[in-house]
Amino acid sequence: MKVYAPATIANFGPGFDVFGMAIEKPGDEVVVKECDNFRIEVIGHKVPADGSNVAVVAAKALFKLLGEEGGVYMKLKKGIRPKSGLGSSGASSLAGAVAAAKVLGVEDDELIIRAALEGERAASGSPHGDNVIPSYYGGFTIIESISPLRVHRIDVELKVAVVLPEVEVPTSEARKVLPEKVPLKDAVKNLAMASSLVLALREEDIETIGRLLDDRLALPYRKKLMPWFDKVREAALNAGAYGVTVSGSGPAMFAVGENLREVAKAMGEAFEEMGIRAEYWVTKTGRGAKWF
Numbered sequence: 448m449k450v451y452a453p454a455t456i457a458n459f460g461p462g463f464d465v466f467g468m469a470i471e472k473p474g475d476e477v478v479v480k481e482c483d484n485f486r487i488e489v490i491g492h493k494v495p496a497d498g499s500n501v502a503v504v505a506a507k508a509l510f511k512l513l514g515e516e517g518g519v520y521m522k523l524k525k526g527i528r529p530k531s532g533l534g535s536s537g538a539s540s541l542a543g544a545v546a547a548a549k550v551l552g553v554e555d556d557e558l559i560i561r562a563a564l565e566g567e568r569a570a571s572g573s574p575h576g577d578n579v580i581p582s583y584y585g586g587f588t589i590i591e592s593i594s595p596l597r598v599h600r601i602d603v604e605l606k607v608a609v610v611l612p613e614v615e616v617p618t619s620e621a622r623k624v625l626p627e628k629v630p631l632k633d634a635v636k637n638l639a640m641a642s643s644l645v646l647a648l649r650e651e652d653i654e655t656i657g658r659l660l661d662d663r664l665a666l667p668y669r670k671k672l673m674p675w676f677d678k679v680r681e682a683a684l685n686a687g688a689y690g691v692t693v694s695g696s697g698p699a700m701f702a703v704g705e706n707l708r709e710v711a712k713a714m715g716e717a718f719e720e721m722g723i724r725a726e727y728w729v730t731k732t733g734r735g736a737k738w739f
């Protein structure tokens with residue numbers, strides 16, 4: 448059996464740890480077979496090919512949650528670059544949990560997601576769900592709570608320009624710079640932007656979506672890890688983007704607008720001008736994980 452899990456844009460502006468959107472490309476793929484222990488082989492982007500691979504961590508977690516013996520052999524085709532901000536660890540964790548679920552005949556979403564979150568915990572020190580959950584369900588997801596699992600999904604179709612520079616920002620590091628407390632005015636601003644963004648997404652009002660791609664809870668503290676942010680943002684806006692911000696904890700950035708090819712190119716060139724190679728592409732809201 449094969450499992451496919453798409454990349455995701457977590458936070459999506461003002462929805463820190465709550466909003467996430469699956470994108471059509473890239474994605475991770477796992478071929479799974481039942482086995483008497485846990486083994487993994489990796490092709491594609493470089494990630495550990497041992498028990499520390501988050502696909503294995505998540506698969507093991509599901510076996511443990513169910514009190515099952517045995518294991519799985521997985522061949523992971525790693526399509527999402529790690530430390531990218533595109534939910535690389537989230538997609539592999541989810542693929543590992545779904546792969547184990549298929550072997551065990553489990554269909555309980557909450558158990559699968561709990562297991563996948565153990566992979567996220569191992570990768571970044573925090574079991575945030577805003578990569579794993581949109582990767583599972585597809586579309587745009589809003590996490591009301593993880594336990595019990597309450598997720599709201601918006602079936603939007605939104606095109607985005609994505610730029611991925613050849614630099615790494617580990618989520619674990621990006622979470623260490625966050626403060627314990629934030630000013631009330633910033634919390635209020637995020638609340639205003641996040642609730643308005645949900646309505647704009649439902650109406651597929653791209654201009655308003657773009658205007659609301661901002662954040663006062665994490666981005667102000669993380670910007671020091673991304674000194675290129677303002678220049679790339681300015682380049683995207685000058686090229687006609689309605690809005691642009693960081694994907695997840697970065698370094699990838701994404702923008703919305705009408706002429707996304709030009710916007711993507713402008714963001715790529717802005718990185719190049721700072722001496723950082725970057726790839727860029729246009730994609731859109733993706734479906735959730737698939738198995739076949």
Ligand SMILES: Nc1ncnc2c1ncn2[C@@H]1O[C@H](COP(=O)(O)OP(=O)(O)OP(=O)(O)O)[C@@H](O)[C@H]1O
Pocket residue numbers: 457494495499500501502528529530531532533534535536537539540569570571578616617618619694695696697
């Ligand atoms: N299968 C895997 N896929 C991705 N990362 C993995 C995997 N297995 C282990 N890792 C490790 O987990 C860490 C992933 O880092 P991180 O969570 O920062 O990346 P990311 O998922 O791309 O970021 P983000 O969550 O912001 O989108 C790296 O240290 C990487 O080596």
Ligand SMILES: N[C@@H](CCO)C(=O)O
Pocket residue numbers: 457458463464465532534575577578618621622665694695696
């Ligand atoms: N919400 C998480 C996503 C990481 O991809 C964070 O911003 O730390």
